[in-house]
Amino acid sequence: MTNKNGRFGIHGGQYIPETLMNAVIELEQAYDHFKNDAEFNRELAGLFNGYAGRPSLLYYAKKLTEDLGGAKIYLKREDLNHTGAHKINNVLGQALLAKKMGKTRLIAETGAGQHGVATATAAALMGMECVVFMGEEDTKRQALNVYRMRLLGAEVIPVKSGTATLKDAVSEAMREWTTRISDTHYCLGSVMGPHPFPTIVRDFQAVISKEIKEQMLEKEGRLPDAVLACVGGGSNAIGSFYHFIGDRDVRLIGCEAAGRGIDTFETAATVSTGRLGIFHGMKSYFCQDEDGQIAPVYSISAGLDYPGVGPEHAYLHDIGRAEYVAITDEEAVRAFEYLSRTEGIIPAIESSHAVAYAMKLAPAMDKDKIIVITVSGRGDKDCAAIARYRGEDIYE
Amino acid sequence: MSNIGRAFENGKAFIPFITCGDPDLETTAAAVRAAVKNGADLIELGIPFSDPTAEGPVIQAANLRALSGGVKTDRVFDLVRELRTDVTVPMVFMTYANVVFSYGAEKFISTCAEAGIDGLILPDIPYEEKDEFLPVCRKYGVDLISLIAPTSENRIGMIAREAEGFIYLVSSLGVTGTRTEFSTDLDSIVGIIRENTSIPVAIGFGISTPEQAKKMADVSDGAIVGSAIIKLLAKYGKEAPGHIGSYVKEMKDAVR
Numbered sequence: 001m002t003n004k005n006g007r008f009g010i011h012g013g014q015y016i017p018e019t020l021m022n023a024v025i026e027l028e029q030a031y032d033h034f035k036n037d038a039e040f041n042r043e044l045a046g047l048f049n050g051y052a053g054r055p056s057l058l059y060y061a062k063k064l065t066e067d068l069g070g071a072k073i074y075l076k077r078e079d080l081n082h083t084g085a086h087k088i089n090n091v092l093g094q095a096l097l098a099k100k101m102g103k104t105r106l107i108a109e110t111g112a113g114q115h116g117v118a119t120a121t122a123a124a125l126m127g128m129e130c131v132v133f134m135g136e137e138d139t140k141r142q143a144l145n146v147y148r149m150r151l152l153g154a155e156v157i158p159v160k161s162g163t164a165t166l167k168d169a170v171s172e173a174m175r176e177w178t179t180r181i182s183d184t185h186y187c188l189g190s191v192m193g194p195h196p197f198p199t200i201v202r203d204f205q206a207v208i209s210k211e212i213k214e215q216m217l218e219k220e221g222r223l224p225d226a227v228l229a230c231v232g233g234g235s236n237a238i239g240s241f242y243h244f245i246g247d248r249d250v251r252l253i254g255c256e257a258a259g260r261g262i263d264t265f266e267t268a269a270t271v272s273t274g275r276l277g278i279f280h281g282m283k284s285y286f287c288q289d290e291d292g293q294i295a296p297v298y299s300i301s302a303g304l305d306y307p308g309v310g311p312e313h314a315y316l317h318d319i320g321r322a323e324y325v326a327i328t329d330e331e332a333v334r335a336f337e338y339l340s341r342t343e344g345i346i347p348a349i350e351s352s353h354a355v356a357y358a359m360k361l362a363p364a365m366d367k368d369k370i371i372v373i374t375v376s377g378r379g380d381k382d383c384a385a386i387a388r389y390r391g392e393d394i395y396e
Numbered sequence: 397m398s399n400i401g402r403a404f405e406n407g408k409a410f411i412p413f414i415t416c417g418d419p420d421l422e423t424t425a426a427a428v429r430a431a432v433k434n435g436a437d438l439i440e441l442g443i444p445f446s447d448p449t450a451e452g453p454v455i456q457a458a459n460l461r462a463l464s465g466g467v468k469t470d471r472v473f474d475l476v477r478e479l480r481t482d483v484t485v486p487m488v489f490m491t492y493a494n495v496v497f498s499y500g501a502e503k504f505i506s507t508c509a510e511a512g513i514d515g516l517i518l519p520d521i522p523y524e525e526k527d528e529f530l531p532v533c534r535k536y537g538v539d540l541i542s543l544i545a546p547t548s549e550n551r552i553g554m555i556a557r558e559a560e561g562f563i564y565l566v567s568s569l570g571v572t573g574t575r576t577e578f579s580t581d582l583d584s585i586v587g588i589i590r591e592n593t594s595i596p597v598a599i600g601f602g603i604s605t606p607e608q609a610k611k612m613a614d615v616s617d618g619a620i621v622g623s624a625i626i627k628l629l630a631k632y633g634k635e636a637p638g639h640i641g642s643y644v645k646e647m648k649d650a651v652r
Contacts, residue, residue, distance in 0.1 A: 005524060015493055015520045017450050018555070019545040019566060161456055162447060171449045178450070179570035181547060278493040278520070278528075279447065291469050292498025293446040 006195020009318055011311035014194040016281045019178045027185075028196040030101045035203065040100065047092045048207065051125070052082045054089075056208075058215035058372070064342050071225065071365035073358060076212055076374040078236060079347065085377030086208060086236040087118035091187060093204035095122035098185035105129040105184045109173040111138055111166035111232065112303035112350065113145025114377055115189030120154035122187075130154035133172045135165040138302045144381055163296040166232075166306045170280055190233025191310035194281030198311050205239025212372055213243050220370060226251040226361065229374040230353040231324065232268070232304035234313040236376035241322060251323065253361075254313060255353040257299035258326035266298035270309040271317050271324035279307075284314040300329040300389060303350040303377075331356040333389055336379060348377035349386065398539050399514045400486045400561040403438035404596040407652040409618030410435060410609070411598055412625050412644055413490065415442040415458040417467030421475050423634050427625075430641035432485055435648030438562075439483075440517065440620065443472050443491035450519040452573025454623040457630065469499050473511050480512035488515035488541060488561070496529060505532045515539035515561045523555050533560075544589065545569075546579035556592035563589055565616060567601045573623050575602035583615050606650030613651035621647060 006012045014024060034040040048054040057077040065073045078086035095106060106123050108130070110116030116132040123130035132149055136158040139146050149156050162168040170193070177186045191198045191205070209227070216224055227244055229237035231254035244250040256269040267273055270285050277286040279294060287295035287307040299305045316322035327335075332349055335356035340346045347355055351374070358373050365371070379386075387394045403409045412431045416424050428439055444462035448455065476487065489508065496504045496518065508516065516538055521528060526540060533540040539561030544552055546569060556563060565585060567578045579585075582599065589597050599612040600620030609619040628643060629636045 014522060014524050016522060017519050017545070018522050018543045018551075019547050019569060021522050021524070021551065022547050022549060161453075162460075167447060171447050174449050175452075175571045181569065276497075278497050280449070281520070286494075288494070288498065290498070292494040292496075293463060294494070 006199060008312045008315035011282065011284045011314040012195055012198060013283050014281060015278050015283065016194045017178060023177070023181045024194055024196065026101070031097060031196055031200050034097055034100055040096065044093055044096055047096065048089070052088045052092060053080060054207065055211045056080050058212060058219065060219070061343050064339070067342055068359060068362040070363040070367065071369040071371045072367070073362055074216070074224070074370065074372045075345065076208060076240065076372055078208065079345070079351070079375045079378035083114070083118045083121050084380070085114040085118065085348065086205060086239060087115045087189060088121065089207055089239065090189065090201045090204040090235060091115070091118040091122045094185065094187045094200065095126050095128065098187070099126055099128065101185065103183055103185040106187045107131045107133070107173055107176050107184055108187045108189060109133045109166065109169035110189065111169065111305060112301065112348070112381065113138065113142040113149070114303060116154070116156070117145050117148050117152070119187050120149040120152035123154060124152045131176070132156050133159050133169040133176065135163070135169050136160050137164040138166065141302050141385055142381060166302065167294065190235040191238045191312060192233040192280060192282060192308060198282070201235050202238045202242060202312060205235050206242040208236065208239035208374060209241060209243035212240065216372070223247055223250050224372045225365070225369045226253055226371040227374070228253045228255060228354045228358055228371060230255045230304060230350045230376060231309060231313060232257065232306045232350065233308070234310040236374055238310060238312055240374040245321060252316070252321065253357065254322055254324045255357045256324055256326050257301055257304035257353060258328045259298040259300070261328055262326045268297040268299040268305050268307065269326035270307065271313070272326045274307070282311050284311045285309055300332065300385070301349045301353065303348070304353065325357055327353040327356045333386055335359060336382070336386055345375065346379035347375045348379045349382040351376045352379070398561055400438065400488070400539055401596070403486045404562070404617050406437055408613035409437040409596070409598060410644065410648040410651050411438045411440055411618055411620040412436050413440040413442060413620060413622030414625060415444055415455065415462050416472045416475060417444060417462035417465050418458040418626070418629050419461055419633050420465055421467065421471060423629070423636060425475060425479060426637035427629070427640050428479055428483060430637040431644045432483055434641045434645040436485065436644050437618065438485060439487045440490050441476070441487060443469060443489055443495050445492040445495055448492060450571055452571040452623065454626050454630070455572050458626045469495060473507050476511040476513055486514040487512065488517055489513055490517040493518050493520045493528070501529050501532045505529065505536050505538050508538045509536035513538060515541050517541045517564060519543060523551065544585065546581065546585070552585060552588045553592045556589045559593055559595055562596040562598055563593070564620065565597050565599045567599050567603065567612065572601055574604040578602065586616050606646055609647050610650045619647070619651050
């Protein structure tokens with residue numbers, strides 16, 4: 001899908017300071033070598049299966065299906081992975097790659113804290129140093145994950161600049177990388193940033209759709225009619241979509257965070273409200289003002305609270321291969337509560353955006369249709385915030 | 397030779413950086429005139445960006461002060477036109493790719509040429525992505541300035557051979573901001589640049605004292621100073637231009 005210089009159609013590229021160019025070139029060369037290396041792939045498969053708990057379940061949500069009264073619904077249970085989200089897939093891949101490259105230190109940005117926790121986990125496992133940048137606002141929203149990262153031996157640096165959320169954490173991690181390159185790998189958490197990150201992260205996350213396909217063929221003997229996943233930067237979504245891109249009859253639906261609504265300024269729905277721009281190393285769609293200043297986006301979900309979207313999603317949108325829909329805070333919170341009560345599964349507030357769209361889509365589909373929702377993470381981390389949203393104060 | 401070459405005809409060049417609109421555009425205009433009067437050879441004008449990823453805390457804060465003061469790209473062009481009624485030294489813009497892309501590359505760069513801007517420094521446009529703006533820059537005679545970093549190594553020759561205006565050599569790893577240590581092999585980097593191009597080389601990032609500026613200018617054609625000037629603006633606000641004038645004089649005397 002990518003051509004030279006990491007383009008997805010017009011999107012992608014390497015819009016970064018010269019100081020980092022040799023670092024991303026070195027990374028690309030290492031990745032091009034190791035992705036076809038049998039020993040590397042054996043080690044990675046060992047980590048996936050023996051440490052992260054893959055393959056994750058493809059679970060038939062019978063009660064959900066019956067209650068919504070339409071399409072048959074399966075949940076891809078990435079929430080059951082070690083550390084509680086899909087983020088571990090990418091992190092194990094990148095940490096192993098960094099180790100092979102001789103790097104001894106991982107830095108990462110994090111929004112909800114799931115990628116930070118996953119990076120801290122991989123660093124602990126592989127005996128590497130770890131520093132995580134997290135918007136100060138998010139360290140408050142996700143205090144439990146801050147504690148988890150520190151427990152795992154990582155240093156967490158609260159980022160106070162800008163809106164003190166995910167985009168500022170990315171900026172600060174990029175700045176840190178320019179000061180220390182020789183021993184440090186920037187373990188980027190989503191399918192964004194400069195080439196080769198969108199490709200590397202997608203390849204490591206593509207295990208999700210590879211498994212969905214195998215599991216679905218085994219259970220139903222056919223492919224699903226639609227695959228739904230939430231989109232911030234878009235790593236669990238591209239992972240869920242990737243092996244279905246060539247299957248034109250499978251609808252691919254990315255669910256963005258509308259925040260308080262796409263007609264308000266308090267939104268993070270990039271495809272719905274953004275326009276083409278250049279930021280954080282890539283050309284893609286971004287929420288921005290008429291002068292190209294990046295917008296201070298908002299979503300109840302710290303993991304989707306990002307003003308851009310990965311370049312491959314921008315491309316899939318351009319060519320009409322994937323659909324992108326916007327889900328409000330209120331819809332996501334209702335889905336969070338609904339899935340908890342209906343199936344006994346508490347989804348991450350990020351994943352709840354995909355569940356919310358399924359609640360609209362499934363009843364409108366025939367009973368012989370099948371949809372898959374990727375539950376990208378578990379919702380324990382969100383309980384205090386959702387309680388607050390509902391006007392209840394609880395101790396974390 | 398482009399107009400930028402004139403900046404290097406008066407001994408080693410001293411190049412101050414000022415963020416437009418910090419704290420307001422009137423102060424920026426006064427600061428530029430104070431710098432020119434006291435020997436600045438080229439003015440680097442920053443157009444503020446919401447998320448300046450190549451900047452340290454000092455210039456980040458200046459960007460936010462300017463944006464919260466309401467600076468718009470069109471007002472920055474007005475500032476340049478007004479300055480050009482009497483300021484004749486070369487002036488270049490330093491901003492981020494999205495500011496140019498969002499305005500429209502053709503419209504932005506043609507307006508640069510019309511208003512009197514001689515070059516464009518975009519820290520998030522490396523060699524591999526320069527075709528985004530280079531053809532339009534050539535069309536309107538605005539130099540797209542190339543940056544070279546201590547990590548450029550095997551890339552130095554390739555970048556230098558195609559560079560225009562002057563080469564911005566980054567003094568050390570990391571983002572902008574004052575520092576006490578610089579890359580130890582600047583001498584050899586400049587040597588490789590000289591083998592590949594005849595255009596001037598100025599060193600920036602982290603320079604604040606006359607001693608540092610002299611040291612950098614000794615191994616190159618000039619010194620670029622940003623954060624140290626922005627600190628004066630942060631400290632003195634509208635009263636900063638006088639202080640900037642004295643500072644520029646001291647720095648130019650050190651490098652010349």
